[in-house]
Amino acid sequence: MDQARRVVLELLEDMTGITVTCDNFFTSYQLGQELLRTKVTMVGTIRKNKAELPPQLLNLKGRDVLSSVFAFTSNTTAVSYMPKGKNVLLISTKHRQPAVEEGPKKKPKMITDYNHCKGAVDTPDQLIHNFSCQRRSRRWPRTLFFNMLDISAYNAYIIFTHVDSSWNEGK
Structure with missing residues (x-):
């Protein structure tokens, strides 16, 4: 087990029913699955080099600015959001729908929740x-x-x- 995942699991050992917000150093699909087993959900940015990311989320060719691409498993959602030509990747075990907020930036709800908690x-x-x-x-x-x-x-x-x-x- 890698060090980052071990630290998060140790810190949350006796906690249930909460949502954890992680940055890309800690976030992984495996961590999300292990936290779900203890009834803890996770939202976090994820690095582009992670093997668990589908290639459709990494491909920016032909995508519009402010567009979002979602990927789903039975209990995890991943999103690729493209503000100003940059690829922002998040995964969540809390969100299940491809919700995008109304407004000029068209941010996915996952990103809004992450930004709200990362402070x-x-x-x-x-x-x-x-x-x-x-x-x-x-x-x-x-x-x-x-x-x-x-x-x-x-x-x-x-x-x-x-x-x-x-x-x-x-x-």
Whole structure:
């Protein structure tokens, strides 16, 4: 079993009835199937080099901009969305219909759900990037230490704002 899949399964060991949002490092068809066995659904971007992707999702020739191509198995849906000539690939064990939102961008519902949930990872990354104590170093223990300090400072900020919710209300 690969490392990324093992980490996700370990973290979700005792959880059921939730939906997990993954980036392309963690997402795979096998992970989705294993999570379904524990009653956990998954939505995530997937890399183009994965063997489980059908070739119809990878082919961009003759496709219109803002078009979507769906692929289905009995319990998994994959989508290829093409904004501005780029191929965005997602798989989901939560979605079963080829739903596309109305509007100028014609985004598949899977992408909208993914974008709605991925902020839990992107927001801390952005804050840590803006307010970091990181310094350039060729020594990995020092880099790891700086990263631990950054994450600890962010966690302290979250706890402080939860305890004193009136602080920073105007911003």
